[in-house]
Amino acid sequence: MALDVDQRLERARRPGFGIGLLKGMRVLLKHLFKRNSVIQYPDVKQDLSPRTRGVIALKEENCTVCMLCARECPDWCIYIDSHKETLPPKREGGRPRKRNVLDRFAIDYALCMYCGICVEVCPYDALFWSREFEYAEYDIRQLTHEKEKLSDWMATVLPPTELEEGADIPGQPSKAAPAAAAATQTATPTAAATAATPASVTSSATEARPGQAQTAPREGTAATEAARPAASAPDAATTPAPETAKPAPGLAEEVKDQQMDSTAEARAEPEVKRDAGGAVEAEGSQAEVEDKAEAETPSTPESTAVTQTPPPAAAAPSRPAPRIEDLEQPEDAYARVLDEQSKAGSSPQVAEARAKVARVKAERAMTQARAAAPQEVAPTPEPSGAPGAAEPEPEQGPVAPTPEEKPDSSAPQAEASSPGEDPEAVFERVLEEERAKGSSDAVATARAKAARMRAGRGAGSAGPQEQEGTKGPND
C-alpha cells in the first residue's frame, strides 16, 4: 500500500521526460509578451509607500535631549551633545530653571540599519521617517548627517496617513464629532459679524473644527491658538467648513493673502505647541491664555499676522471664521507656492523646495492640530455638545470661559503689549482685569502671577539664553 503511494508520488514528480523543459519555455514565452513592469529608476521614480524608511528627519525644536533615541539605537549610530543652561526663575524667589540645549544631533547612516526604533521611541515627535533615499556619498564620513542636514530632511516628511474611515480617534469619545460640527455651524455665522463671537466658537466647539485647524496655524499666533484646539474630528471637518466660511468671503481672501505672505511661522510653531502641549492650557485660566499671547509675541517676530495687524480687535478675532474656508490641503499649498515661485522667477529647484516647505508646513499644521486635539478636548465634553455655546457667556461651563475670553481680551492685549513688556506691569494689568471681571481674589492673583511668569519667560527667553550660550556649549 505504502509502496503504491510512493510510486504514485514518484510518477507525479516525473510527469515525463522534457515536460518540465517545455513548461519552462512556455513561462519564458509568456513573459516575453507580458507588459514589462520595470521602472527605469533614474528617469522614472517610483512612488514609494508613505511609510518608506528612507531617511530619518529631525525636528530640532521638538528635541528635549532626552537621549531615548540614542540609547535605544541598536547600532549606536545617533550622536547627541548638549549642555544645560540656566534660566531665571519663573517667579520671584523661585529657583533658577535648567534647560537642555541641543548642540549636536547626528545620525551615522553608514551604521544605521533603518530599524526605526528611534522614531518609534521619541516621546516628543522630534524624529520622522522621510521617503528620500538618494543620499549616497563618495566619502563614508559624509554619511553622518548633522542636525542641520537632518532638519533639512523635515521638508520631505509626509503627513501622517489618514485614519481609516470610522476609526476612533485615540483619547476622544467618537460621538462628539457630529454634535460639535453642529455647534460650529450655528456658531460661526455670528463669528463673521462680530469680533467677539469667534471666541465662543473656539471655546464651545473646539473639537469640531478640524477644517480650521488644517489651514489655520499658518496665520499667526492668535490664529494658531484658536485653531489648535480643533481638528480632533477629521471626518467632521469638511462638512461644516465651507458653510461657516460663506458669511465672510472677503475676509477670507484677505487672510489668504496674509497667509501667503507669512511663511516664517514654522519656526514659531513648535514653541506654541510646546506651550499647548501639556495640561497647561487645559487648565485654562484666562490670564494664562492672555499671557501666552504676550509671551509668544516676542518669540514670533517673523509672524506677519501678528506684527502686521496692530488694530486687531476686528481683524484678528474674525480670522477664525474665514480661515475655515481656506482649508488648504498640503497639495494645494504645494501647487500654489510652486506657481507663485515660478511666476516670481525663482529657479525650478528653489521653487520646488519652497513649495515643498509650504506643503510640509501645511501638513505640520494639520498634524499639530490633530495632536493638540485630544488634550484640549478632554475637559470639554459638555460645551461641545451644547449648541447654545455660541453665546459668549463667561460662566457657562468649566472650561468655556478660557478660550472664549482669549480672543476677547487677549487678542487686543496681545497685540497691544510690546514684546518686552515688564512682567510686573503684566501682573498688575491682569490683576486689574480679573477684578473687573469679578473673579475672586485668589483666582485673580493666580492668573496674574501666571501672566507675569509667562511675560518674564517671554521677555527673558532671548537674553539669558544667549548669555549662557556664549559661555560655552560644553558646560
Next chain:
Amino acid sequence: MIEITLTDWQILLVKLLIILIVVPVGALVGGYVLHKEMAHMQHRLGPMYAGGWHGWAQTLADGIKFAYKEDIIPASADKRVFSLAPAVIFVPVLLLYLVIPIDQNLIVEDLDVGLFFLLAIGSVGSIGVLMAGWSSANKYALIGALRSAGQLIAYELPIVLSAAAIAMLAGTLSLVGIVEAQDWPYIVWPPGIGLALFLLFLAGAMAEMALPPFDMPVAESELITGPFTEYTGMRFIFGFFFAETAHMIAFAAIGTTLFLGGYKPIVPWEPLEVIPGVLWFFVKTSFMVFLLLWVRFSFPRLREDQLQKFAWKALIPLSLVLILATGAWILYGP
C-alpha cells in the same frame, strides 16, 4: 541602359563584399536581439540607453568599446597560435554563408557539394577553439578547449547524420537542389521523420555552437570563459561574441535551408509567390534564431557527463535509427 559586363571573378568579389558587410551587421543585430529577447523573457528591459531608442546601438557600442581595449597576450602564451586562433574560429563562420541560398539565384556559389562543404567548414572552428585553449597556457582555457573538442566530436555526428538523411531524401548535396526538392509542409517532410530530424539538427547545432544548455566549454561558474579566458579586446569579440552570433545566424540559415524550405513561401499558395524569396528566407531564419534563443534561455546547463551521455546514448542512436527510417521511407514510401 548601360550594359555592365562583369567577369566571373568580379561578380564573385562583389558577392564576397556583400557577405563581408551583411554578416557583421547581421551579427550586431543578432546580438541586439539576443540581449533584448533574453531581457524580456526574464522580465527585464535589457539595453535601453545606447543610441537612444531602446538601446538599439548597444552591440555597436560594445564593439567600439572592445576595439579600444588593450590587446593583451599572456607572457607564457604561444603568441602566434594565440593571435591566430580567433581568425581560425571566425573565418569558417563567414565561409558558411558562401553556400547558403538566400534566393534561388542569390547565392555566392551554388556548389554541387554544398552540404558537404557546410559540414566540413563548420567543423574547422573547433580547431580554432583548441588552438585558443592550448596556446593560452591557462588551465581553464585548456579544459574548456578539450571539452569543446569532445563536444564537437559528439554532436557533429547527429548533425551529419540528419543532414545525410535530408540529402538522401533530396537526392542531391546542392543546397539549392535540397530547397527545390522540399514540399510543403517542410518540417514534416517526410511525416514524422522530418520533425525528428529537425529537432536532432537543432540539438546538434546548439551543441556545436556551445550555446546553453550545451555550453559546458565556456561554463563561467567553473571555467570563466573556457578557451577565451585569456583573450581581450578585438580578439575576444571576434573569437567569442561575434563568432557566436554569426555562427548562430548561419546555423539558423542552414536549418531554414535544410528543413524549412529555404526561400520558398511558407505555404505553396499562388499569391504568396509574389513575395520575394529573400523575405521568406529572412522570416524563416528569424524564426530559427528566435527558437534557438528561446531554448537557450529556458534550459539549464547540462553537466559534462550528461552532455556526453545525451549525445552518445540518445542522439547518435536516434540519428542512426532515423537514417534507417529515411531509407525505408525512400524505398517503400509513396
